[in-house]
Amino acid sequence: MYWDERHETMRPEELEALQIRRLRETIERVRHVPFYRDLLAHKGIRTEEIRTLDDVKKLPFTKKQDLRDGYPFGFFAVPLSQVVRIHTTSGTTGKPTVVGYTRGDIDRWSDLIARNLTMIGLTEDDIFQNAVNMGMFTGGLGFHYGAEKVGMTVLPAGTGNTRRQIEMIDDFGVTAIHCTPSYAMHLAEVAEEMGTDLSTLRTGIFGAEPWSETTRDDLEDRLGVTAYDSYGLSELYGPGVAFECPEQDGLHIWHDSYLVEIIDPATGEPLGPGERGELVVTPLVKEAMPLLRYRTGDITMLLEDDCPCGRTRRIARFSGRVDDMLIIRGINVFPSQIEHVLMALPEVGDQFMVYVDRNEHHLDEMTIHVEVKRPYFSGELADLARLQQKIVRTLRESLELRTAVQLVEPGSLPRFEGKARRVVDRRTAV
Amino acid sequence: MxxxxxxxxxxxxxxxxxxxxxxxxxxxxxxxxxxxxxxxxxxxxxxxxxxxxxxxxxxxxxxxxxxxxxxxxxDVIAVRMRDEPGGLYEVAAMLGDAGINIEYSYAYSGPAGAVLILRVDRPEEAINRIRSAGKELLSSAAFH
CATH class of the missing domain: 3.30.2130.10 (VC0802-like)
Incomplete structure (x- = not known):
């Protein structure tokens, strides 16, 4: 079922024409922001010279730090009188980033979320518990407006008071829930303690944090839902930018509203389908805060094949942040790639550590520590040595890089709560 | 058995x-x-x-x-050896001649004699060979 069939299934030529038109409109809109006006003038970029999608490369990137430097309203392209809402993103360092919305922005943003909810089969017959922070965080009001637009019965539950949340699910017959994957795990635990199987719940929407396929299996099993991955960031409205369809195999990113590029984060060079790199987005319909080529810092890739659901091209589930990227002997390596390889090997545990050193020949050496799972220990040294070689070989095939693998005792690696710090870079500058 | x-x-x-x-x-x-x-x-x-x-x-x-x-x-086996020159050779040669491979081995020697502990690729055959050659194998009851 489609919310906006025309845009969701647009043919490539038609989509490209729409994107170019909207890109040019966006370039005109950003000229109301001093930062862009000066930058475009300095580079001598005229809107008319943007004729093909390839021309987007002529435009400058926008970084998170640029937005911070514009605190609070420096990136607004309209007068404050036209801004009907402000959200902020949590600033782990320094001031938060401020984002603003016109009435039209709120409408278009809710519409994108309505697309996503309809895509996974939710309708006005669903009862929707929105269990995320309802304040300055975009996830709360974003989903609230989108779900109302679909006509769902919305519970703005917020976070906390988990037992009350579970009572609501059971008493109100909640069919769909939106929360972070970590809160969903907590809900599952408390529901088990309370002895309820949350029988009415069928759909789980999880976002704002990365989560693995293992977590998906776990959540689907424990909550009795089908779990969908939701992606967004405040700078691009908020949630709703990309979303999984019932295939649960990659996320549909809405190309009519977001112009997508994947780049090598180290060089800025464009990467093709199937090549993992940083997602760079030029939002095409934002009014209050238009942006050019925003560096999301999130790692994904364009998927090559078409989705059976008939919607436009997907991106892969996100696999980490650019900040986590390592450059080993000139090759980009993401800890998530290592994680992916290790997860596919039944003999080793979920935890791992990566140590990077520079040897006496000034060459980078990467050593990965993994735990051997108990059932796979035969007692024979030769079997362990074979396992060690197998891991080295599998990593080399995937990373195209020779690594050293160290087998360690089960339970000996650090367990992380919250953000995992699995990489220890001990290289000194050359 | x-x-x-x-x-x-x-x-x-x-x-x-x-x-x-x-x-x-x-x-x-x-x-x-x-x-x-x-x-x-x-x-x-x-x-x-x-x-x-x-x-x-x-x-x-x-x-x-x-x-x-x-x-x-x-699973390993333990053979009592003569605690004198040639004791180890005797056992090792017996297995080698039979084409039985020793994956690893260690030994101890004390007042009660010398014992060779062996991990071999074909333990049952090794047991038969050693016994038919008149050498003493320690039974698991001797340890546990």
């Missing part, structure tokens, strides 16, 4: 190659009052396997597992 009485359960413990690991294993066995008859360490890059013949293998397995170690039982 007469051969089975000569198959002895060796306890094998995965250990990282770093200070204090053997002490941790030995201390756990001491606390459980488990006696070690024979033991050896095999090492590869960064890790090793501690192999031991003990008087209470189940107890040792349970305790070391509880302490978080990777522990497994491995």
């Amino acid at each position: 007469a051969e089975n009485e000569f198959i002895i359960r060796q306890i094998s413990v995965f250990s990282e190659n770093r200070p204090g690991r053997l002490a941790a294993i030995a201390h756990a066995l001491e606390e459980e009052r488990v006696n070690i008859y024979a033991f050896s360490i095999a090492e590869a890059s960064g890790f090793g396997v501690v192999r031991a013949l003990v008087d209470q293998p189940e107890r040792a397995h349970a305790r070391l597992s509880r302490d978080g170690f990777n522990v497994a039982f491995t």
